[in-house]
Amino acid sequence: MPPRSPLAPQRAAQLPPLAGVRLAAGACGVRYQGRSDVCLMAFAPGTAIAGVLTRSLCPSAPVQWCRRALRGGRVRAVLVNSGNANAFTGRLGEASVRRCAAAAAAALGCRREEVFLASTGVIGEPLPDERITAKLAELSAGLAEDAWAEAAAAIMTTDTFPKLATRTARIGRAEVRINGIAKGSGMIAPDMATMLAFVATDARIPAPVLRKLLREGADRSFNCTTVDGDTSTSDTLLLAATGSGPSHPRIAGAGDPQLGDFRAKLDDLLIDLACQVVRDGEGASKLITIDVTGAASDAAARRIGLAIANSPLVKTAVAGADANWGRIVMAVGKAGERAERDRLRIAIGGVPVAARGQRVPDYDERPVAAHMKGSEILLAVDVGVGKGRARVWSCDLTHGYIDINADYRS
């Protein structure tokens, strides 16, 4: 096991109970021995759900299941296993998914269409689902409101720390809660490091509104992060609203002004979880935050940011504490979005290093060099053509990444 990431938070967030959600974790021996590898989350009747799933055209069997189940907009259970992704497993995989959903539905007394599934781990190996279904009665009996930390631990694969976050938000005069857990080490690494995140709130928010809030929040958080630019077969982000918390005014739609604080806190929590994934990026020694401004649109800014964030040359330069802004120019140029060489401005750690098509004459390299030696690197790029902006997160590319990935399965 690689050591705990040097970028891990000092201590994990302590998640309070959230009305309408109970959790349990157990050791089913799907692949790992001597640790928990399955987590069951149970939700109060009437809980609404929204989800964002991988765009991969070779999605896993659980992703295909979730895509159908999301149409109903209701959830009673989420069943997650680590160690095996149940991806590229053909009809065997589809049958596994059906058996898992049926077993969870029987254990909780709900319909199969209200059960959501996620799997993360090795691709192409049949899932030994009987090891999971055999434990479902036991898991169901052990469901508890205070098991968020256990759930976060059970879904880890190559993660070096569990990822948890909590927020409170006001809707009207009611104070509602948002809890979330995630896993991922490498934004994506299809063997053992798919990105999964499960978020719940006790607010009462209808599924269509949840969908819009989640899609927009995901675009500003998980969709703005990268470790290696590889897209998993299994990425899954779910948001459930139990409606079991303090009563608050009815939410009319996604544009309801009463959602202002909730939306801000949800975004903040999603960014928190997404950045925890980047901080646990395989081999990461530095967190890179990239602010892009002056792009033709927000979407263009995000694409430029991700071109910088995914560039192996930028990432290795950061690993080497090298303030190599020429590589940032290169990445902006290859992003395929409008940019004006003669208006482009680049700052590192707040110090302008390039502007108006050339190096800033005689800029003081000392504060820049000192900044590059730290563990949190700030790159700012103004493209000079419009008002689009985005913030994107990445990590450096180090020998650790090669060590972890060059002979993973042995």
Added chain:
Amino acid sequence: MPPRSPLAPQRAAQLPPLAGVRLAAGACGVRYQGRSDVCLMAFAPGTAIAGVLTRSLCPSAPVQWCRRALRGGRVRAVLVNSGNANAFTGRLGEASVRRCAAAAAAALGCRREEVFLASTGVIGEPLPDERITAKLAELSAGLAEDAWAEAAAAIMTTDTFPKLATRTARIGRAEVRINGIAKGSGMIAPDMATMLAFVATDARIPAPVLRKLLREGADRSFNCTTVDGDTSTSDTLLLAATGSGPSHPRIAGAGDPQLGDFRAKLDDLLIDLACQVVRDGEGASKLITIDVTGAASDAAARRIGLAIANSPLVKTAVAGADANWGRIVMAVGKAGERAERDRLRIAIGGVPVAARGQRVPDYDERPVAAHMKGSEILLAVDVGVGKGRARVWSCDLTHGYIDINADYRS
């Protein structure tokens, strides 16, 4: 200096003289000391030219110059320096380009618009062009027909071996010649490893025909290779036709059936040079050839091939001799092109490992493991949706890449 790539050819190709082309190399001290760093190529009057330039939206000053000069379709001189890319150098860079072109035109007695320029090296540093222009009379006096090897050496940056290739082709009953040199280590690495290639033939082919031949050839060669997926500010591929060789029937257009052999040999030479660049990829220990078939179109096949070729997870798996086909599934899924999970077939070293949406049951892992230990890796992917095909080349991602790039400028 990193050691010579283990994938380098046993010996460099010996290029014969090519009628209508003379070359000279010299040490101008642009950045490097104690080695040649400038090359001048002179062409007979009436030589036609075509070019393919970087798609970067932050191109270097020489690329912008070439883009204009290519409209004329005529070339008398190509002047190339290594050590400094003259990229992101603003008006200073544009002035440098004008002075270099004027000096070369004066030395050779031609128009400035017939001079082509290319620079490769550090981004953002003003080009000390006076060191180049001061040597132009000397270089011009030393032009010789047999200096191809010297020219190939002068344009190297982080390259560990010079890249040369030659072919002969029949047009009618005449035997014409094609010579080419290239540099690049890492398809692209904007500090010191831009891809440059200069190809010449003694055939008489008009510029519009050359353009079509070159664009199609580049799409099957340089545009099918990757080391790190980063696009340089300076990539330049030029093809000149002197018409000074043995006389042959007039070429009517790019579809002229008399061009069949020439086109095949040109493509072959471009692939040879492109693969030499990949073999010199930074840190490369294995050459990866990826055959994609069954895609919706040839373009879709190339994009799928490049998604595999650029995946850090596939590249690290190859570095570790790990036949990790799950990562190939992942890369196909993320390419964004049509693919059918249940029809996808993957073979490694000729052995089918995955088919019909799952692992091939009980395939013999021994020949696959033995193949992965070699230095030339063959991956074949049939996407199962159409007739599009492409062949793409890449190299593995190793600790050497990190070593070279993590602290390049120090």
